Amino acid sequence: MHIKNILISGFRSYRDQSFQVDLSPKNNVIVGKNGSGKSNFFAAVQFVLSEKYSTLTTAERKELFHVGSGRPALSIFVEIIFDNSDGRLVIPGRAEEKEVRIRRTLGLKQDEFRVNDRRFTATEVRQLLESAGFSSSNPYYIVEQGKIVNMANMSDEERCQLIKDVAGTRVYESRRKESEEILQETSVKYNKIEESIGELQNRLTELETESAELKSLQGIEKERKCIEYSIFSLELNNAKECLQKLDEKRGEYVSSLNEERSVENNTKNSIEEAETDVRNCSKRIAHLEGELQLLEREATKLNSKKAIAQLDAADAKNAISRNEKESMSLQKEAENLGKNIEKMNRDLEVRRNSLHQHQTTTELKSNEVSSLEAKLEILLAKRGRRKLFKNKAERDAWLAGEIERNRKTIDTHKKEIDRINKSIKEVGDRIEEEDKQRKEKQAVTRKVESKLANHEVLREKLVAMRNTLNMERRSLWQKVNEQEITVQRLQDEWSRSRHQLERAVRHDIRQGLQSLKEVLHELADERLTSAVHGQLIELIDVRQGYETAVEVTAGNALFNVVIDSFEVSAIILGQINLRRKPGRISFFPLDTCKSEPIRLNGKEGSSLLMDNIACDSKFKGVVAELFGKTAIVPSIEEGAKFVKQYNCDAVTMEGDQISRKGGITGGYLESRNLRLLSFNKEKKLAVRLSNEKSLLEKLCHEVAVVEQKITDAMNDVESLRGEAARTENDADADLRDARLHGERKLKLEKYREQLLDTRKSLEKGMADATSSLELLQQETKEEFLSHWGKREESQLEAFITEVEQSREDLSSLQLQGVQLATEVQLLEDTLQNNTRRMNIVTDRVRELGWVNASNQGVTREQGNVDGELSFVSKRLEAVRRSITEATNKKIASEEKLEALKNTRLASARSIQERRDNDEKIQIQRTLLIQRRDDAMDKIRKLGIVPKDASKYSGQSLGMLMHRLKEINEKMKKYSHVNRKAMDQYSSLMETKNELVGQKENLQNELESIHALMGHLDKKKDEAVERTFKQMQYNFEEVFKEIVSTEDCHGELQLVRSSAKKNAGEDPYIAARIRVSFGLGTPTTDLAQLSGGQKSLVALALIFAIQRCDPAPFYLFDEIDAALDAEYRASVAKLILKDSEECQFITATFKTEMLEAADRVLGVFFHNKISRIQAISLEEGVKLLKQAAFEERKRAREVEA
Template identity: 20%
Template structure:
């Protein structure tokens, strides 16, 4: 697997899209300081998953985005891509089949990063997983930046182990193990929570099971009670149905009888109406006949009067008069008779009217007496029912008491048997024997415990000393590391300042440097390094001597005059050593030379230059200057007689003097820091030796403690077993004794309860006897009440009949009185007519006679007609009398039928009330059955053939007592128990699954640990072998090795031991910076030999090395480049010459990095050509 290309856009100083091709296994990146070389390393580290902005030399992740320059605006996104060639299949897993792998990371101003793998969005973890085990990672040994080479070799044993794990390829196992441990911990936490829930559920289930059983028993009994209640109600309904059917038949019979009587009444009424109509018609007929009779008589009289005229007329008239008189008398008599009848009827009605009130009063009295008798009967019935209910309660309580007495007597017998059994077990107790066995064991246990406590106190004291010493050593180590970091910081600052100073002093001009090297002048001091300037006047001196600070200080210039012709290009200034001379001055003012001191002579450059504190003073002094004189201020404003110069020097030439002072100060600080590092290192090594001695002492005590602890544990186990047996025996003995006491108390309680129950039974038996007597009294009273009720009912009926007869009689009299009054009115009318006729005849008798013959014939005819009409009249009168008799007989028959109807109606109403009462009671029973959701027909169909209400009532009473004995019932317990049981089963299954999962995870941990140990041991041995081989090559001898800090291969750290040739140092920290760097390089390359990463980045790791060691380093890199790509960033020419492909980073535009690549081999061919 090889890195083929790096693409950057908007990342730090690489604002423009930049492609960095990697065409060989040895590529070098060069460029001046600050041009952005290390930004390439940061980009690689960032794209493969670095999440710490601090590691990328920033404060936040958005700091990696190009932030703009004076000429360019900031951009909003940074992108970095790495292209890999995976044709060898180094990357495993799902990307093993990809020959090209591209990873890309993007970030915007909000700081949110996006990762892409082969163009597909992914997570940071996916990127890290791809490189697990390959040695490549954001902080792995494959990326070594400035200053990290010494940190690597000085890493703690635990940190050094991480690099070896990456080499061994077990970092992915470690990551999986960490995930598995987290899952195990989560599984254990879940198991703990699950166990708590299951234990709580067990308690709830036991309680709910008892409640559910009781509830189930209650539901069964309630269902039986519901069925029995429904059946008993059905039996009641059947009994009522039979009575209702009988009553219905009776009602039907009474209805038929009533209808018959009503029909008879209607028949009599019709007959009476018919007779009444016939009577009216007969009366009309009689009146008509009588009228005709009167008319014929009048005609006869007229004829007789005419016949006789005078004589006979008079006789006829006399006869007619006599007849009229006779008829008038008859009518008068009839009217008198009718008046008499009217008076009799009126008298009778007058007598009957008072009787009506009396009869009504008697009816009301009889009905009141009936109501009172009925009320007394109902009161008796209520008292009877209460008596029956009381008797039933007494009988039920008596039965319960009898059952309880039998139950407690049985319990008493059982308690006595249990008491005997407990007494027998108490006699067989081993309590005394166990107490005798425990006493010697306790003495030995206390002795061993005292020994253990003594050793433990000593161990704790030693451990406390070790901890204190370790803490002190840790503090010393931290102080040492702090001092080392300060020293490294000072050295880095010195190197940086020295590089800047060398650049400012022209030490990088190749032609000049080549001439100076040829004449052994490169190491000579420059003028800028030998000047001492008064504080505040540095800028003034730099303005005047800006072109001479790089002057090389020599003893004699004459020695080099002959070689000056060799310098064809470049610039060199030589200066001889001589004291500065203060020349004469024409002004009374300080000169610039007075602000300086040096062992080198350059006074000719400063002659005639005065100093002034301010520009105003300088301007005032300018008029007094000679033409060759000038004046300068501390700010660098330089004035002559007729000129003025204000010069802003370039950055490279600015601050040379101040920087030189700072370099001298840094040298002093570095010396002091090295002394402090040596002191702290010596104190830390002494502390480590003390810790080792204390640990040896502690280990010996620990071994003794473990031996004593084993003996103590064995004695404690024996004592615990005996104590547990004794405690169990005591508990059993105490439990049996408590149970025996409880048995005695319960026996006494049972006897007390039996005695109480006997007393209650006697009271109840007495109540039963009293109740029976009261019941007998009620039975006697029932006959009296029923007899009184029947008498009152008969009397009420009798009075009602008399009242009805009186009403009928009065109605008949009133009807007859009306008829008589009509007849009398007609008779009086006839009398009036007869009177008028009689008066007429009387007047005619006084008149003369008329012709007779003709009238005799008429008279004879009229006489015959009169006889016929008279017969008709008599027949009509007889028929009227017959009709009157028939009306009267029908009226009497009607009254009799009405009396019968009234009696039948009373019975019918009574029967109807009874029928309705039965129907209501049946309806009530049906509604009660509907309330309990039972169909009457279904219950009746399930009833036995010979079911009796009394047997059902007894059974129902027993069932209700059983329900009552259950006590309070939690009906919801059934559902709660079912729900809890289902939840318990689910939790048990979950517990089983979690247990199996935990076993699987623990097996996976064991497998990972086993494989990790094997691979770590093999890797450690191979890396150690390679380290021991490479170290002598780099150092030209000496020896080095890796050691395990402890025996456990899963947790042991790695200690690096290195002794260069001729040194006997005990730790790696005693080596110099260069030695540490070489040791680290040897270790890293030994890791690469075993597990070469896809590429290795070395960022100025050769900075601490001298030329000889750089050569060795480069030779080793060439050998390693056969297996691994190397991307080196360096300023060293030897290292740069080693590379096959050279890339230069420039910053021609301030703040913007650009890349220039050169194929070295191709360039050499072009040069040679």
């Protein structure tokens, strides 16, 4: 356990302080300049933990408030956060808190503590701290400025008292003082009792002389008592005889009255049953009429739906007829188109073959003509070049240019041919892709019809399922209506039973039970709720026939609440009173109900009442407490015998009670008014109602499921219709796409033919260029001739004639080719038109088939509507029959009810007459009972009757009265006698004996108190001796650790008193310290040391106290101020060692403490506000140097 953080708000120089980093669990050193707020920080900790600030005046409160710029605070607080991982601080009810926050808030009129946001008193906080090791007798875990000096200058007597405080002698002394006060009070009582005993003895002597006359008077009174007893006995016997005769007469009246009441009770039950039948019939009629209206509205809707379905079916049939005619016409057209397309394909194939052969011939002839023309052109050019060029060199140069131009032409044609070949390949691929897509679309369209057929089959199944579900839903609706009638009937019966039970239970008890439920609900405490088991009437099960006996025995205790313990009842009642809840409530705590039932000898016809009550084993004690001392008997006479024999209560099956105290109660109890029967009836009805409601909910759930299935089926039907429409639309789109792909294919094929023609033209041009190149190359090898010869001219003319003839032949072939191509084109156009028409006709025939299939579904819908209408019509007839039956039953029940009411009225008159007679008898009986009770009371007042009273038993009442008169005359002579002399003597003797006993008890108490005081003195001396030895050892060890020289040592000695010790006086009067700092220095007293050495010894004593009574943490404020550097280092080392076990928070002006610090905290003061924050070791040293420099500067200024 250690301090994690400290929050300060508005305390002295701190306006808003908290540590950004948690404090170290070991050694924390605080440094700062003078006046920065170090002491205020320690005061803040004391404000929460110490008793120094426990009582504050108004002025002292104001001094604690922070004074700075801005608006002054209305309240201040200091909160200390502890790490409680070791569980040292135990908060009541929250023992496992890992972090504990103790906050003290102070205002001008407010002073409160809070522990983890729970309000605590100052005493509770002190107790919490003491439980964690903060001893009130050892306040040295916080050492303020100046406390070292005070301890150094402390006298030996004061130091001895310090050791006693650490040992806890204040507790012993306070208890001894209390014992002395008790001893003084007991001595005073003892003396008073002795005086009282002497006075009583004098009075007893006087009373002995008065007793002689009293004995003579008592003889006469004895005779008078005998006469009076005889007179009163005669009166008692006469009253008993008359009362017995009257009871016999009344028994006859009561027997007949009970029979009449039984008849009346049966009549009441029959009336209630008849009224229930009438109400049930009325409700059933109302439900059936409501269902009839719904069915009539549904039948009307179905008739309208049927008419619409008939019209739709007629339209569908007409559409099917029209579509079939159109389909037949289109099929014939498609057949003719198919034949024409087949014939055209054959003709087109023949024409295309002829055209291809002719084109081949024409192409060969064209190539031949081109070759001849090229050669002719070369010869003509050659002839012209002979005239153009002067020599071979010029000619060859020109030829070289032409050769290069032809080569470029050849290369250009090659590239163009390659490009065209690539285009031809791409076009071919596109043709294949278009053809593939066309075939795929056509394949998809061929599957549409089967898909639509499947949709239609599935739609028919869904429609059939919907119709079946509709029938099932209507059947469930009928069951739901009938179940609602049953639930409503049971609800009414339960409400009447509940109302009857509430009337039988007192209003304040009902309010109390309701208040209990509300409190348990508001608290929502599971453990408290589980400790409340319910009313006794809810926890027991009474055997049939014993309800009357149980109820008259228990009374209102049946509604007592069974709980686990008395503490639970106290908590509940406290919460009810706290919330000011109304009502009255009683409890049966299981921990206090431990009665044992009486034991019977097993006599036939009798048993314990609790044997006829079943309950859980843990409630047996409550049942035994209430019913364990009550026997069930066949009659009042048997009950009287049981009461005398077993000293118990008895009760008959009819409810007559015989008390062990002598009382007999009973009378007629109407079974219908018994609370136990009413509760059982209400309980059974509640169970039945719950079951029927569950069945109704189940039926409603089934209806909801069926309706959801119907909705799903309809949604599926609509989905199928939409899917069929989408399928048809997709099929139309696929057909259009197929046609479009076919058209694209034809266009691409034509484009490919154009590319092929272009390639042929380029190949022809490339061949011409190649031929020209060869001729030009050959010409370069020939000799240059300046003139053209006749032989060459004749050859040229012959060649020209051949070229012209070839041209004529080519023209004839080209004309024939154009004619053939025209014929092929006409056939292709016609075929394309017929194919397009064929596709349109086929698509239309398919669409007509789809439309007819849809219209077939419309015609089937009419049959579904007819089926629904038939079902509703049958149900209408059944409901009308049920209404008629319920109406007849209601009329019969009303007639029966009227007859029963007349019977009940006659029975009530007869019962009233018998009641009047019974009241008269009851009045006479009351008077006789009064006479009997008076006689018994007089006999009872006589007290103990003398043994010779029987001598007057045979005398008449007159003779006894005459003798009584004579005795009274004799007694007049003794009127002066003190009749209370003997009683007073006996009373005073009893008082004297009591006082003697009290005197002996007080003598024992005085001896016990003296023994206790001696024991306390011994314990105190032992505690002082034990503490001194621990402190002596710790002081020697700590002193050696601090001084750190070989032969140093410190001694702590107790000085005993030389005077004789009295009881309660301390044997020690002083504590002397002697030390030696080693290195040959002598052992000296504390008074002979320097100021620094005294401070060192005082520190050693403080550390010795702390080791004797350790605390979780320590706060030291400048304890090293008077020490030199060596001793400061030793103290720092000692703190560093002890910080492994506990936490230290130390304020210092010296650097030695910083070197042993785990965390350094700097205090800064600015604008009248102190602030503490974590700093590094170097920053701490620098801050101390600045403080020392400013202190020296301030000292020089003061000196100047």
